[in-house]
Amino acid sequence: MVIMIKRNSPKEKIEHLVTWLQEKEFIVRQFHGEDQLVLGIIGKTATLDLEMLQSLDIVETASQMSDPFKAANRKMHPEDSIISIGGVKIGGGNFDIMAGPCSVESREQITYIAQKIKEAGVGLLRGGAFKPRTSPYDFQGLKDEGLELLKEARKATGLPIVTELMDAKQIHLFEDIDCIQVGARNTQNYDLLKEIGKTKTPVLLKRGLAGTIKELLMSAEYIMANGNENVILCERGIRTYESDYTRNTLDLSAVPVLRKLTHLPIVVDPSHGTGKADLVPSMALAAAAAGADGLMIEVHNDPANALSDGPQCLTPEEFHTLAGQIRQIREVITQ
Amino acid sequence: MVIMIKRNSPKEKIEHLVTWLQEKEFIVRQFHGEDQLVLGIIGKTATLDLEMLQSLDIVETASQMSDPFKAANRKMHPEDSIISIGGVKIGGGNFDIMAGPCSVESREQITYIAQKIKEAGVGLLRGGAFKPRTSPYDFQGLKDEGLELLKEARKATGLPIVTELMDAKQIHLFEDIDCIQVGARNTQNYDLLKEIGKTKTPVLLKRGLAGTIKELLMSAEYIMANGNENVILCERGIRTYESDYTRNTLDLSAVPVLRKLTHLPIVVDPSHGTGKADLVPSMALAAAAAGADGLMIEVHNDPANALSDGPQCLTPEEFHTLAGQIRQIREVITQ
Amino acid sequence: MVIMIKRNSPKEKIEHLVTWLQEKEFIVRQFHGEDQLVLGIIGKTATLDLEMLQSLDIVETASQMSDPFKAANRKMHPEDSIISIGGVKIGGGNFDIMAGPCSVESREQITYIAQKIKEAGVGLLRGGAFKPRTSPYDFQGLKDEGLELLKEARKATGLPIVTELMDAKQIHLFEDIDCIQVGARNTQNYDLLKEIGKTKTPVLLKRGLAGTIKELLMSAEYIMANGNENVILCERGIRTYESDYTRNTLDLSAVPVLRKLTHLPIVVDPSHGTGKADLVPSMALAAAAAGADGLMIEVHNDPANALSDGPQCLTPEEFHTLAGQIRQIREVITQ
């Protein structure tokens, strides 16, 4: 149930209502919009007397809400959320790109790429230190050392960093990370989501390998229900029957669909979404035109010798050109 | 097998080679590029002596081609094909929009919409006279009468018309139609494709409901192998597990993938691709940014009362605004 | 809307009701069950006064029916339909196998295989004369000649024949065929379905390449609404993301799902459903255990040299063993 509280309602009356609901074992979540308070009531709300609630003098409207997602729901929070990653804003008209290699490989590599993407005008550095690989025999990332190298690249360039956390046990290593990524294989690893929910670190939450839009929102809900509202959603391609020419099918309609359903920012990853470097520019431009709040793009100084996902990486030069075109598309879209 | 013939080779030597191949029961297709002839050899080409062929003085290169599609293959025809629909060009840098209602409903309706889309700067009118409907009890279109009404709208506005043919038996009714559409349920109706292949009318060939990119190209091949090379491919959304918020999943990566594989123009239909009018603008802009050669968009004067597919139609006013934005995206893409 | 007429109602009263409904432009379909008449009313039935209808003395019950399929609906026809193919019954407890090669290749081949499957105790011969092939350059079947060879094999063995019709123009060639197959690529070729609906020949209707269960029933409805109620449904595998090890994903749950929804018999094709001969026996046994009314299995005397679909054919010897095991499973299921 959603209760919109009238502006300038006395604080004690609001508290009284909240306490009364909590005593009846409802979970009450408070959303402070620009100038109005919204209460989200979770539990068997069918037992509540809607008319009685609507008649209270502090209540503007009270209505049942059938969507299973509450905190992420735009109905509870009509304005776009703006998430700040180390000072770089995403959402609510703010657009930026997270670029960098799939895996951090060495100090020279990550710092070089960070400098190159900064020159291309981009605000965020991405790179994997802990890597989820289908095979236990494949390179699993530089781990702790990779995180340190990312921090050095951040120091050298000023770019905030985005990197993946795979296991709740490593969360203490991510305290100084600007944005935690949850990968597609962990989108429904609920215990991991709960742990991240206890921090305040911005989260880039990827859609599952074959995840529905509703599941993506429910996974955001796990993080938000535990106290962390800084969630950015990421479309990264879904699994379909078409796999001869693309690794996944990038579902760009997820951008306008999510825009309606949620106030959270939406980022698109055309690198994993297609798995082919030569498809990335077209799909990056298309994602920008569809209204994404940001992009995640893999850039590698030497794609042919990358330790992971080389075939989908752009070179710094290709990326530089693309970043300029993306800015032009943004101008058309936002004018 | 693909044989590139050297420029200025004597005609009789070429004919001699072609005859020799035909006598060995190979099918030989000739593709005349801007200044070079390419021969496509179909059959058990593994039995041919590649070195012998390469050593002929009229042969520049001869190589096996593993792709099952030949006539549609860019390797045989490196330049983009440009298809003229009643004088309106699609492909090779030429972009246009096919707009109009799902079903032709009356003279007033189709003529009114035609005028409105013409005012929006669009070059082609679409509208269904024969309608494939999942239920035998649903409205099946105005049929012959619908075709006549389309021609009247063409006369009133000068816009060439695109409309669907469902059954080879009706092909005689389509002689004066500018572009024949093959719908998603008929993409692999091979007898229909063969019949259309015997005409020279431009064809808009839709991808199957859950068709692969390869199947789309093979269906184009059925039309082309019968003599009609005027084929335009159309991405219209594919069937995936995600159906809560969209009717289909629009696969925009099909645009750059097809661009590499084939010389045929590629049009995107965001109306069927999403099934929701409020998603159409974002997806139309995204398709243009992805490099499509054209768009097919449903426009209806009164979507709430449309006889078919109302929920995915734009009003003429919404369409007018969108068409302007699409032109701006095209400017960014083609500069 | 479904109206159950009371037993022993006077014929003129029933006719009076039917005429009254038809004058209001409803389509009225009559289903004669074992001892009761059911009327299916198609049209805008929301405008009918349900209470008035229920109060008529010849009406037992009248109720709205939300399912879009009517003639195929079990609610209209509670008993299982039994379809006779040249005297061999399928449905309502009658089980049989349609076996034979993917393509008819020669008189010797088809007659030999027919004899072999007859020895295995099987009642129906299948074989393709008209072949839908993804590539226009592949073998397209022996066509008319293939039909003649099938009839010769029938004459030699007494086995009724099942074979595919691809184009309504060829329907006159199928007058003496016992069961017309509609292939997966033509499941929504509505003009073909309508033509077949005008005959009384039993039809084996395959589920589309990625067809839903509802679409399969709606396609059956196209045939039945045109007058031919002899429809057998065929599950033949659906297109999913899993294609490394199987050609399609055989959806055996379609058997019990369809059993609830429709009175039509359900046959399973594990040969196309898996595309691998070594998976066919397990899946054939599983289909029988799931309650299928029949199976369609590809058998070829020399799978390695079959002109089409060799990798999914069993040898006559393998088939003989399998047919025996299937009979044992049927015994467990039906006891």
Next chain:
Amino acid sequence: MVIMIKRNSPKEKIEHLVTWLQEKEFIVRQFHGEDQLVLGIIGKTATLDLEMLQSLDIVETASQMSDPFKAANRKMHPEDSIISIGGVKIGGGNFDIMAGPCSVESREQITYIAQKIKEAGVGLLRGGAFKPRTSPYDFQGLKDEGLELLKEARKATGLPIVTELMDAKQIHLFEDIDCIQVGARNTQNYDLLKEIGKTKTPVLLKRGLAGTIKELLMSAEYIMANGNENVILCERGIRTYESDYTRNTLDLSAVPVLRKLTHLPIVVDPSHGTGKADLVPSMALAAAAAGADGLMIEVHNDPANALSDGPQCLTPEEFHTLAGQIRQIREVITQ
């Protein structure tokens, strides 16, 4: 690479070869078959001299192996693996059923159901204590208390227990559990798999929500590469476009496909695979006919009031009847 060692080879020669390979930084895994040792060599085996290895007197054959799964590969371990869950064997001709409620709800509930399934002749009790739920607001299981209640039900009936572990942090609570289940949302939670790999507890590894067969085997590989070879694979339905009538599409062809690829036992879960109680009996019988080594079936004393997944539970009476039919199918299959 796979190296088959000759029978009766001297132990020191084998050790010498293993050490030599390990010094070259290859991972060497030893598989002891019934009477032969097989070495699996993991790493850049292309650098090894195959002919040299083949010429060693203790080597019977040495060959490259392209499959990415090694420990789970039947090529390395030709005989079926037999896994003992608290004395109840699965695999290699041994078949059993894991039955019980989706969630443990109370002492009375779980003990009652355990007794009922024991009466039905079944060997293993399943029940969820930790529940992965899409919504953070839904019942998440009785957790520690649920595990205790399961142990009490085991004590009362003697049935070994199978229950899900969601988070590596809880693994210490599972020391006295007979079989750890990894749920479909955690199939690629690699850190969880690694932790379970350090135990010797039998594992029931479910296929991912839209997981491929190869991914399932690679996840088994994560467990086995860490030392735990007691892995049972579980087909539980995959996500497809068909969701009107079933929750998932049960992929029974996975049974014979996995049988070829791996020596690990294969269990089928028709309850989650269909999501509908009335489809479970048909699909359970079909799974048995397809050759599954076991079944997992949800049974609840009061499905209408179950705290989770009620619509897919059988009553104890329905289950009793089904278990008898399954035994009859097994008799046909194994005779």
